[in-house]
Amino acid sequence: MFLKYFRTFSAKRVLKKSSLNVNSAVSNRPIQTVGVLVDETVFDKKENLIQLLVEKGLKSENISVLAYKTSYKKKENINYPHYSKKDISWIGSIEKNEAKEFKSKPFDLLISYYDTMKTPLEIVTHKSMAEFKVGFASSNKQLNHFMIDTQVENYTVFVDELFKYLRILNKL
Structure with a gap:
């Protein structure tokens, strides 16, 4: 129990230090590719x-x-890319291949569909x-x-609201 807490705390520290180096440059290209990062713990209508x-x-x-979920059941049938908090290391790196591939794709738009601050979601x-x-x-x-x-x-x-502002920003 203590080790899980310490691992999360350590990953939060790494994220906090590295989040000061956020790239704010945005291109003017129209949106073609989209990545959606969903917190399935709270929102289960990702298909909709x-x-x-x-x-x-x-x-x-x-x-x-x-998709992210705090924990998946062993016998749960999952047929889409997903990860959980156990896939984040002590130093805030992602260890699951599906999540590594997702974060390395150069999407034109990333939709972070979660409204609570959870370290594994923020890291991705x-x-x-x-x-x-x-x-x-x-x-x-x-x-x-x-x-x-x-x-x-x-x-x-x-x-x-997203599409209203994407039109205003000439992203569509």
Whole structure:
């Protein structure tokens, strides 16, 4: 129990030190590829979220999803990329290949779909190679370029606001 707490504490320290070096440069290219980082512990409608993104004009083959859950059951059948807090090392590095591949993809847009500050989610968001990062206003403000003030259950409001501002920013 103590070692799990210490591992999380250590990873938070590394994240806090490295989050001071956030790249704020944003390109003016239109959005083609999208990465969605979802906290399944709180939000279990990721298929509905993806469907809404497709309805708004994004191509489903250009959307990649990575799901996070605090812990997965051993017999749980999971057929999508995922990770949990046990996949984060003491020094804040990601040890699961699916999460490593996700963070190293150069997405045009990363949607950090979580509204609570959890170290494993923040690490993937921070280390992501995405050019433009969008998240909730209640999450860590240093990690995202753009924040939307709504609740995680209101995914339709989130997507509507996202696309409204992406049009204003000439990203679509």
